[in-house]
Amino acid sequence: MKRLWVVLQFLTMLLVSFFPIASLTVQGFTGTYGINYGRIADNIPSPDQVVTLLRAAKIKNVRIYDADHSVLQAFSGTGLELVVGLPNGLVKDMSASEDHAMTWVKDNVQSFLPETQIRGIAVGNEILGGTDSELAAALVGAVKNIYSAIEKLHLTDVVQISTAHSTNVFDHSYPPSSCTFKENVVQYMKPLLEFFSQIGSPFCLNAYPFLAYVYDPENIDINYALFQSNPGIYDPKTDLHYDNMLDAIIDAGYVALEDAGFKKMEVIVTETGWASNGDTNEAAATPNNARIYNYNLRKRLAKRKGTPLRPKRVLKAYVFAIFNENLKPGPTSERNFGLFKADGNISYDIGFHGLKSSAADALLFSLKDIRAWGWSRSNFVVSAISAVALLLFLR
Helix, strand or coil: CCCHHHHHHHHHHHHHHCCCCCCCCCCCCCCCCEECCCCCCCCCCCHHHHHHHHHHHHCEEEEECCHHHHHHHHHCCCCEEEEEEEEEHHHHHHHCCCCHHHHHHHHCCCHHHCCEEEEEEEEEECCCCCCCCHHHHHHHHHHHHHHHHHHHHHCCCEEEEEEEEEHHHEEECCCHHCCCCCCCHHHHHHHHHHHHHHCCEEEEEEHHHHHHHHHHCCCCCHHHHCCCCCCEEEEEECCCCCCCCCHHHHHHHHHHHHCCCCCCCCCEEEEECCCCCCCCCCCCCHHHHHHHHHHHHHHHCCCCCCCCCCCCCCCCEEEEEEECCCCCCCHHHHHHCCCEECCCCCCCCCCCCCCCCHHHHHHHHHHHHHHHHHHHHHHHHHHHHHHHHHHHHHC
8 A cells, every 4th residue: 555655646746747737826728829810811721720720720819809709619629728718899888887788798708618728818909009988998897897707706716808909009119118008098008007907907019020121211221020030120229139120029019018117017928020021112022031930939938938128028929811812892902911811821831730721731730740749748758657656566
C-alpha cells in the first residue's frame, strides 16, 4: 500500500507540472494568436466547416461580431474559445434597460455554456472616436448592464467584458510617447476605463499598419509596416527604438492609458491584418505584402514577448480575418483581408492548410503538430507510462 501511495503521488506531481491549475482571473484571450470570424458574405463555408478549418490550423481564440446561434452551436464541444459581440445597433437598448441586457446574456451566452466555450463579450466595436455621440454616451451604460447580468448569473469567472477601439481615439500618436486620447473622446473613455479597471478588463485596440501606410506612403517605410528589416524609429522621450509599426501603435496605446491614469491596464490587439487586394490608391494591398505581414505577425506572436515599453506584457493579437468578405461596403481592400478565400482554400501560404487539403497533407500537418509539442510532452507520456508500469510491477 505504501508503494502504491508513492506512485500515486508521483503521478499527481506530473499532472500538476504539465497541466497547471487555471488562474482565478477570467481571461477572454488565453493564447497569443487569435482570429476574427467575420461573416459579411454570401459565399463562405458553413460554421461547421469553419470549425474544421480552425481546428486543423490549431487556432483556438476566435472573435465573432454578434452571437449568431448557428455559429455558437457549431462551436459547441470543440474546445475553441469564443468572444461574442454585442452589435453597435443594440448598445443603446442595452444601456437603457437592465432587463434587456439580462435577456440578451441569457439567450446568447448562458444558454450555450459550458459546451460552447464563450470567454468574452465585446460590447460594440469602434464606437468611441466615431461620429455618433449618442452611441458613445450609451457605451459605458451598456457595458455596466451587460456586466451586471453576468454577475447576477454568476458568470464573472467565465466571461470577460470588453469593447474594441480604433486608433481614431488617439491624438498625437507619433512618436508613441506623445500619445493621448482625443479631447472629445476623454469624456466617454475615462468612465469606461475606470469601470474596466475595477473588473480587470483590458484595453482592446484595432491596430492596422496597413491603413497607416496607405494613408501616408511617402513618409512611412513599408518594411517598417511589414515587420521587415528597416532602420526603424527612435523615441527620444523614452529612449526606445521601434523596428515595426505594430509595436509602436500598441505602445502609443499604453502611453495614452498612462496619461489617463491607467498605467497597469493591458493592451490587447483585437484586429490587425493586411489586405491582399485594393483600389488604385491602395497599391500596397497585394497578396505578397499580405503574406509577408501575416507570416511575420505569426512569428512575432510566437516569440511570446512584449513591446519596447511593456517588455513583460506578452503581446496577444487577433488577426483580421478568416475570410474575404464579398458583401462588405467601402474600398476594395475591405473585402480582401482574409487568410482564406471564400471556398476555404488559403489566400496565400503562411503555414495554414485550407479546407480542401488532401488527406496526406492533413496527416502530415497532424504529425508536424505532434512534433511541435516538444520533448516536454513526450517526456510526460514516457514518465506516465513508466509510472503505470511500475505500479503494475509493485502490485
